[in-house]
Amino acid sequence: MIYTITFNPALDYMVKVEGLNFGMVNRTSYEEVYAGGKGINVSIVLKNLETESRALGFIAGFTGNEIEKRVKEANVSTDFIKLSEGMSRINVKIKSDKETELNGNGPKISEKxxxxxxxxxxxxxxxxxxxxxxxxxxxxxxxxxEVIMDRLRNRGINFVVDATGELLLNVIKYKPFLVKPNHHELSELFGVQISSEDEIIYYAKRLREMGAENVIISMAGDGAIFISSTGEVIKTAAPKGEVVNSVGAGDSMVAGFIAGYLKNRDLNEAFKMGIATGSASAFSKDLATKQKVDELLAQIN
Structure with missing residues (x-):
């Protein structure tokens, strides 16, 4: 079974405004509400790819109830913990001449x-x-x-970590099955300015030497580089298409990789599936569907 954890899920309120004017009343030309959070995105995309998972995490208040309702409507199994106080956050994502996001803090989670x-x-x-x-x-x-991975270490569990900075560096020692920083995050991890593919490969290999089994470095429109657990280095260009929505593309790549790997335990095919799934979300208003992923797989070499 695949389990995802979303510590701070949200209702993502996505609106489009033609020419946002600060300090004035603005009218939307499009609006939509989604259940948001990286783990939730992974679970929804896995379900779209006909792969079962269970979404864990914390919800609170009427917004938390709505998040759970929408995740269940996506036919994803849930086992959220309902907090005694507060309400799950609402994130406002404004699409105009530039994309602007207003993210809430979310409720307090007690030790219990x-x-x-x-x-x-x-x-x-x-x-x-x-x-x-x-x-x-x-x-x-x-x-x-770290506490979670330490408690579950030596039990044969495949950890997938999609985090940045010290949050990622501090758990590499637990040998996660997959990590997926983008090339900007890779630069920040090592405190260097990366300006070439050779440098990306060098620092991605460093992550493997530190403990990560498989490393994907995503490079947006330039594709991605994969360093497998066998040490193989593979670069793949991104499929051709118009980027409609970047929200959830990285989460979709993670979901695609896992779903692809579970088909026949082939890492190269898993990487291709990850690229296709991430791109399918980027080229769509919503998260990737199996039909869109299958269309894009044919473009990937």
Missing amino acids: ELDNLFEKLEGLKEDDFLVLAGSIPSSLPRNTY
Whole structure:
């Protein structure tokens, strides 16, 4: 089974405004509401690819109820922890001449409620996947990822970590199955300015030497570079298409890689599936569908 954790899910309120004018009343030309959060995105895309998962995390208040309702409407299995206080956040994403985001803080998670999550994770079994994606809410200890991975170490669980900075560096020692920073995040991880593919490959290999089994470095429209657990280096150009929405593309790449890998345990095919799935979300208003992914797979060499 694949488990995803979204510590701070949100209702993403996406609006389009023709020519945003600050300090004035603006009228939207398009609006939509989604259940947001990196782990939730991964679970929804996995379901679209006919792969089952269970979405874990924390929800609160009427917004939390709506998040759970929408995730269940996507036919994703959920086991959220309902917090006793507060409300899940609403993130406003404004599409205009430039994209602008207003992200809420989210509710406070108590130590007891965090322990409840730890208890649920004790049910994971050998060969299960656990996706840890996104930032840690301010109400939780910064080492929460480390605590989770330390508690589950040596149990044959495949950790997938999509995080940045010290959050990622501090868990590499637990040998995650997959990490997926983009090329800008890779630069920040090592405190260097990366300006060539050779440098990307060098620092991606450093992540492998530090413990990561498989490393994908996404490069937006320039495709991605994959360093596999066998040491093989593969670069793939991005499929051709018009970018409609960048939200969730990275999460979709993670979902595609996992779904592709579980078909026949082939890492190269998993990488191709990841590229196609990430691009399918980028080229769509919503998250990737299987039909769109299958169309794009034919473009990938």
